[in-house]
Amino acid sequence: MFQLDLKSRTSIYEQIVDNIKELILADVLPAESKLPSVRELSKVLTVNPNTIQKAYRELEYQGFVYTVAGLGTFVSAAAEKEVDAKRVSEVTEELRRGIRELKFLGMTQERISVLLNELLGERGDLR
Amino acid sequence: MFQLDLKSRTSIYEQIVDNIKELILADVLPAESKLPSVRELSKVLTVNPNTIQKAYRELEYQGFVYTVAGLGTFVSAAAEKEVDAKRVSEVTEELRRGIRELKFLGMTQERISVLLNELLGERGDLR
Amino acid sequence: MFQLDLKSRTSIYEQIVDNIKELILADVLPAESKLPSVRELSKVLTVNPNTIQKAYRELEYQGFVYTVAGLGTFVSAAAEKEVDAKRVSEVTEELRRGIRELKFLGMTQERISVLLNELLGERGDLR
Amino acid sequence: MFQLDLKSRTSIYEQIVDNIKELILADVLPAESKLPSVRELSKVLTVNPNTIQKAYRELEYQGFVYTVAGLGTFVSAAAEKEVDAKRVSEVTEELRRGIRELKFLGMTQERISVLLNELLGERGDLR
DNA sequence: GTGGTCTAGACCACT
DNA sequence: GTGGTCTAGACCACA
Numbered sequence: 001m002f003q004l005d006l007k008s009r010t011s012i013y014e015q016i017v018d019n020i021k022e023l024i025l026a027d028v029l030p031a032e033s034k035l036p037s038v039r040e041l042s043k044v045l046t047v048n049p050n051t052i053q054k055a056y057r058e059l060e061y062q063g064f065v066y067t068v069a070g071l072g073t074f075v076s077a078a079a080e081k082e083v084d085a086k087r088v089s090e091v092t093e094e095l096r097r098g099i100r101e102l103k104f105l106g107m108t109q110e111r112i113s114v115l116l117n118e119l120l121g122e123r124g125d126l127r
Numbered sequence: 128m129f130q131l132d133l134k135s136r137t138s139i140y141e142q143i144v145d146n147i148k149e150l151i152l153a154d155v156l157p158a159e160s161k162l163p164s165v166r167e168l169s170k171v172l173t174v175n176p177n178t179i180q181k182a183y184r185e186l187e188y189q190g191f192v193y194t195v196a197g198l199g200t201f202v203s204a205a206a207e208k209e210v211d212a213k214r215v216s217e218v219t220e221e222l223r224r225g226i227r228e229l230k231f232l233g234m235t236q237e238r239i240s241v242l243l244n245e246l247l248g249e250r251g252d253l254r
Numbered sequence: 255m256f257q258l259d260l261k262s263r264t265s266i267y268e269q270i271v272d273n274i275k276e277l278i279l280a281d282v283l284p285a286e287s288k289l290p291s292v293r294e295l296s297k298v299l300t301v302n303p304n305t306i307q308k309a310y311r312e313l314e315y316q317g318f319v320y321t322v323a324g325l326g327t328f329v330s331a332a333a334e335k336e337v338d339a340k341r342v343s344e345v346t347e348e349l350r351r352g353i354r355e356l357k358f359l360g361m362t363q364e365r366i367s368v369l370l371n372e373l374l375g376e377r378g379d380l381r
Numbered sequence: 382m383f384q385l386d387l388k389s390r391t392s393i394y395e396q397i398v399d400n401i402k403e404l405i406l407a408d409v410l411p412a413e414s415k416l417p418s419v420r421e422l423s424k425v426l427t428v429n430p431n432t433i434q435k436a437y438r439e440l441e442y443q444g445f446v447y448t449v450a451g452l453g454t455f456v457s458a459a460a461e462k463e464v465d466a467k468r469v470s471e472v473t474e475e476l477r478r479g480i481r482e483l484k485f486l487g488m489t490q491e492r493i494s495v496l497l498n499e500l501l502g503e504r505g506d507l508r
Numbered sequence: 509g510t511g512g513t514c515t516a517g518a519c520c521a522c523t
Numbered sequence: 524g525t526g527g528t529c530t531a532g533a534c535c536a537c538a
Binding site (some may be wrong): 164166180183184195197198 | 509511512
């Protein structure tokens with residue numbers, strides 16, 4: 001399904017949240033499709049079930065999935081996709097900092113540009 | 128100098144790191160200028176000296192400042208050394224996350240591309 | 255595991271760093287093996303947990319171990335990443351000092367050269 | 382005379398000691414020649430006089446110089462140059478560690494060899 | 509004065 | 524259980 005990077009400093013449950021969000025947005029997991037059960041995903045990723053639980057709860061809180069007791073967890077229909085202007089400007093600020101830091105570290109503008117295009121292109125099939 | 132948000136989920140020392148990096152990158156703290164002493168900043172921010180020191184140490188690891196015991200902590204000259212590959216890959220990872228999140232938030236690849244080019248152009252005279 | 259010399263002029267956390275590096279380099283602690291937990295080692299060495307953590311953090315900075323919060327600290331695989339230029343230049347500096355000191359001590363350049371070649375040859379099968 | 386590297390983590394007085402030892406061993410400062418006065422060197426290096434004092438005291442302790450009150454500090458006649466076997470083996474151990482670490486960091490044996498020859502050659506005119 | 513280290517002990521988040 | 528952060532307060536070495 002996807003891979004975890006244990007060496008990353010982002011916590012495991014957050015990585016799971018991010019990856020599943022990505023899969024949903026890329027339509028690999030379409031609306032109303034069923035997510036793997038907690039136990040199942042727990043085995044696949046060799047991760048503690050509690051950690052999966054936490055990730056699913058977070059996804060639910062963020063409105064990406066909903067849970068039906070006894071049946072499983074399902075992808076929500078796309079509805080809440082208004083662009084959150086506030087969050088956008090926050091992330092923009094983060095990107096600004098990152099780019100500034102790359103300049104500070106001595107990368108030329110050209111190399112940064114190449115890098116950004118690569119990053120943008122990754123899984124760039126989101127339309 | 129700047130303010131801390133004690134309610135924030137980012138730790139105090141990280142906030143200090145971020146803020147000081149910001150000041151350095153914006154050239155408010157120019158190269159070779161002296162940072163406030165650990166004890167001084169500790170008083171100003173009403174934060175334990177150990178916490179300040181942790182922040183300063185982190186800034187040193189990231190190459191933003193250098194320390195002379197008995198004298199103080201000073202801003203490093205930008206990019207005076209070889210490009211720090213490790214730090215670059217860390218920042219790259221941050222940018223990757225940011226770009227991904229903009230996609231989450233519903234921005235099209237094209238709009239993101241425009242945004243990135245704007246950001247890259249700012250103060251583009253660093254070359 | 256190893257012993258500390260409280261009378262030494264090198265700080266406790268540095269001694270811990272050095273000792274663990276030694277164990278890793280000698281493959282006593284192989285890649286992916288788990289280090290003792292902070293609290294555990296803290297008890298064994300009768301040293302404050304903060305001190306152990308400082309040592310572990312330093313080892314992480316130097317690329318010898320990685321940390322997963324909630325799981326533990328693990329030995330990194332050797333040279334899995336790009337050669338860390340920063341760390342290399344630090345070690346180079348240490349070597350420079352060592353060679354200089356041998357000259358101080360009266361060894362001729364030729365004898366030093368022989369010595370270095372011997373050292374380089376040891377376990378030369380790493381290539 | 383020589384330069385200090387404030388960014389180095391070795392303390393200033395230690396750098397001074399090392400540099401002067403080097404000058405003595407390279408015979409730039411021959412036996413019985415006079416060292417610059419504390420005040421003089423203090424100005425040249427823009428360093429606190431106390432720091433110079435400390436360096437001179439250390440050099441005296443190590444037998445490299447002697448001080449005549451009111452006259453100045455002078456280089457000792459070379460006498461104590463028996464190779465200190467114990468110290469040699471300590472330094473050798475440090476070099477062994479450093480070389481092992483470079484291997485760990487992914488440098489090939491050949492590159493290390495080149496590096497060591499460079500280091501050995503620096504100021505290699507010690508005979 | 510400066511930074512650096514260490515302890516004791518508390519609290520939090522993640523697995 | 525794991526690591527991570529923070530405080531309060533002490534002591535040391537260097538400039």
